[in-house]
Amino acid sequence: MAILLFLLFSRTIATVSAFIATTPAKSDSFTPPDNYLIDCGSSSQTTLPDRRIFSSDSASSQYLQYHGREIAVVDLSADVPLPIYKSAKVFNCEATYSFRVTKTGWHWVRLHFFPIGNNEFKLQETKFTVVAMDTLVLLHKHSPNGLEMQEYLMNVTSERLNLRFCGKKDSPAFVNAIEVVSAPDMVITDSSSALFPVGKKIEGMTKYSYQKMYRLNVGGVTIGPGNDTLGRTWNSDEKFLKPPSAAKNISITPNVVTYLEGGSPLIAPPTVYASAMVMGTSNTIAPNFNVTWQFDLDKSFPYLIRLHFCDIVSKALNELYFNVYIGGKIAVSALDLSSITNGLSVAYYHDVFVEPPMISNPFFVQVGPLNAPMGTKNAILNGLEILRINNSVNSLDGEFGADGRSATGPGRGTVAAVGFAMMFGAFAGLGAMAVKWQKRPQDWQKKNSFSSWLLPLHAGDASFLASSKRTSLGSKKSAFYASTQGLGRYLSFAELQDATKNWDSNSVIGIGGFGNVYLGVLEDGTKVAVKRGNPQSEQGINEFQTELQMLSKLRHRHLVSLIGYCDENSEMILVYEFMEHGPLRDHLYGKNLPTVSWKQRLEICIGAARGLHYLHTGSATAIIHRDVKTTNILLDENFTAKMADFGLSKDVGMGEAHVSTAVKGSFGYLDPEYFRKQQLTDKSDVYSFGVVLLEVLCARSAIDPTLPREQVNLAEWAMQWKRKGLLDKIIDPNLVGKINPESMNKYAEAAEKCLAEYGVDRPTMGDVLWNLEYALQLQDQGKPEEGGGSGGSGGGSALANAAPLAPAIDNRPVMTPAQASQNPAEVQAIEDHSGTAMFAQYGNLNGR
Ligand SMILES: *[C@@H]1O[C@H](CO)[C@@H](O)[C@H](O)[C@H]1NC(C)=O
Ligand SMILES: *[C@@H]1O[C@H](CO)[C@@H](O)[C@H](O)[C@H]1NC(C)=O
Ligand SMILES: *[C@@H]1O[C@H](CO)[C@@H](O)[C@H](O)[C@H]1NC(C)=O
Ligand SMILES: *[C@@H]1O[C@H](CO)[C@@H](O)[C@H](O)[C@H]1NC(C)=O
Ligand SMILES: *[C@@H]1O[C@H](CO)[C@@H](O)[C@H](O)[C@H]1NC(C)=O
Ligand SMILES: *[C@@H]1O[C@H](CO)[C@@H](O)[C@H](O)[C@H]1NC(C)=O
Helix, strand or coil: CHHHHHHHHHHHHHHHHCCCCEEECCCCCCCCCCEEEEEECCCCCEECCCCCEEEEECCCCCCEEECCCCEEEECCCCCCCCHHHHEEEEECCCEEEEEECCCCEEEEEEEEECCCCCCCCCCCCCCEEEEECCCEEEEEEECCCCCEEEEEEEEECCCEEEEEEECCCCCCEEECEEEEEECCHHHCCCCEEECCCCCCEECCHHHCCEEEEEEEECCCCCECHHHCCCCCCEEECHHHECCHHHEEEEECCHHHCEEECCCCCCCCCHHHHCEEEEECCCCCCCCCCCEEEEECCCCCCCEEEEEEECCCCCCCCCCECEEEEECCEEEEEEECHHHHHCCCCEEEEEEEEECHHHCCCCEEEEEEECCCCCCECCCEECEEEEEEECCCCCECCCCECCCCCECCCCCCHHHHHHHHHHHHHHHHCCCCCCCCCCCCCCCCCCCCCHHHHHHHHHHHHHHHHHHHCCCCHHHHHHHHHHHHCCCCEECCHHHHHHHCCCCCHHHEEEEECCEEEEEEECCCCCEEEEEEECCCCHHHHHHHHHHHHHHHHCCCCCECCEEEEECHHHCCEEEEECCCCEEHHHHCCCCCCCCCCHHHHHHHHHHHHHHHHHHHHCCCCEEECCCCCHHHEEECCCCCEEECCCCCCEEECCCCCCECCCCEECCCCCCHHHHHHCCCCHHHHHHHHHHHHHHHHHCCCCECCCCCHHHCEHHHHHHHHHHCCCHHHHCCHHHCCCCCHHHHHHHHHHHHHHCCCCHHHCCCHHHHHHHHHHHHHHHHHCCCCCCCCCCCCCCCCHHHHHHHHHHHHHCCCCCCECCCCCCHHHCEECCCCCHHHHCCCHHHHHHC
């Protein structure tokens, strides 16, 4: 009954969708200019049940060029599905069928074989080769050991199409029937998309020749040549489903299927699109599995995989998003049929070009639900074609070309030939042929009961669904939008793939523990930094979630902002505004970038301090960054500083007592008190910021193990000089003589306070900000001028900003460690924690 209801519903939708650039499946018929149907060895013409008439191939055949003894074998009592298999022509030397081509272009060539029993020849054992157009090997030493029909599609460019049967005395060739029929140009378009790199556009598909391996009417019954727009056979997919219980067939009446403008029933008839397989338990608790079809393929050929889709399962647009996998690799990520077809029950197909390294045997085509909080959890496939493409020596069978060349290269002929002979036996048994009358096993439904194989798969996703209790479409959508509030937009994996040139290694601008950071360009031209998590990294998952949570509530001029995210297919991808000038550190040392002036450095420090001040005081709960360092301060095109990388950040609400105290951060920046007491407060950030101030002043790293022992730790070393009043002796040589001494003093004072042994003695970020603003004024004017507000980085007086906000921090209770017993040895040095390495290749970037 559910299906009935659904049927009615989808029909109404389809009617509506017909207004949107689609055309109903009207009689888009094609009359082939060339249409040769030959019943070889028969003395009279033969009419098939589908009313096609095969003409006789008598001794004086106008098509056959043959100089041997003509032999026809006939067995009128043969148990064959079609009368054309009751007779065959046998050739014990080379014979050529030659057909005049009235219109060049695509032609089907179908060869029918059935080794008829007779007294003279053992047709079951003979092996022979068939070559088309003198160069294209269709069959190589092939032995049809049962009834088979081989179908080819070739672009004929000459006025004759020759089919050469290479028979020998001891190994004759035979054929029962031949079809040579024109196909419309549209059957193969010149471009296709590659399986790897995913989606890469492949041109030149019209130069290849094809052999049909599989053509399936998924979820439906076999469609015979008489019911196909181009005389093709579409087999039922049942026997390829692994396991069959993962899928459920659905169907609508074919006449509601519409085609996109430019689409045509010639690609596949409406009956193919009107049936489909969807996920077997899509409407139960938490379906999370693929619907899988399994095939046998020869690994040495490229293939064209044509996927036919038609959304006959959704009740409304934009409900269905799913993934398509080919050979275990993602082929289409988050396929959104609605956005392509603008309607339901609209036919759509997608071609994927798969090269030999991606072919496995067995070979799988899978559709599965999108692991994202949108749409319904389901996936669909309506039709599937797998076409073999000729190899480099223009063969569709085996490695040898018509001229004897081997596809695996010269000099390997004999070895390869032996290998081939062995492989050959296997190939014959592959069942790659259309055996359309084969009965499906009666017990297929009994095998693989649901519960036995589905349960473990459910487990992984249960928590998600339980938490968002999605019962109807409306609540599903609202759950989705609510969860994404503040997270910028949801970017599809495909979109990000485009933006990063399919994760091109040349787009990598940083490598870190979390994964890689890529420079991406969105469709609208916006440059973004795309941080793609490495799913293997446990640390990565936690930090991804933390960062997402943090950024979702933060928005500030001095915090790097999140543009969007993607968590499709268990991916963890965060997309940020692109910071043109990369990390502050690169402008201080190690990268030979132009020197940054003292004033500019002050402005950068002020910007970063503002960002931190906002983190500490700007929202209801204080946020401790926990990883303040020069690589986490990024600079945009105008050198505006922004704090980045909130992966370690801690949210420490006033009322909350539980703060994980595992000491995390980067060596050289780590607050010694936090390290000792494992008590995390905002003053830990202040300490780290003090180290940053010294780094900016001295242009050296916080920890430099190559230096003499007493100099390794910048904070300790610089404070010794500060206490001696000689800090100016160790500053960046580029700054010598360029800093106003008063500015220098104020700055050094601020740094020293930040580095105080005890947190209580350290200033708040608000105080630090005030001091830096002051230092900037001193630099600008040579004398202090309070409230001048000349700071280049944000206008407005720091005094005014800082004063009212600061007390909020000072009164904050010190956090109680949740696990005070935690061993300090557990310090996680994360020197390379994203930031450092994040823009490591930033220098290269400029060079490109
Ligand atoms: C057949 O191949 C020729 C030569 O490669 C090409 O120009 C032509 O467009 C192809 N025909 C079709 C119908 O694709
Ligand atoms: C075509 O389809 C009709 C209806 O499904 C069926 O009765 C008929 O046998 C089919 N004809 C062929 C040639 O497959
Ligand atoms: C599913 O397939 C079975 C067997 O082929 C058929 O009897 C049934 O009608 C199909 N269901 C739908 C909804 O098409
Ligand atoms: C679906 O298949 C792909 C490729 O084989 C695999 O990576 C993915 O994990 C599968 N998805 C599920 C939910 O099993
Ligand atoms: C198929 O044969 C054509 C013509 O010889 C050739 O141009 C093409 O490269 C071959 N295909 C492949 C995949 O090598
Ligand atoms: C940089 O400054 C220019 C000029 O003031 C402004 O147009 C541009 O938007 C700024 N860029 C950023 C990223 O803020």
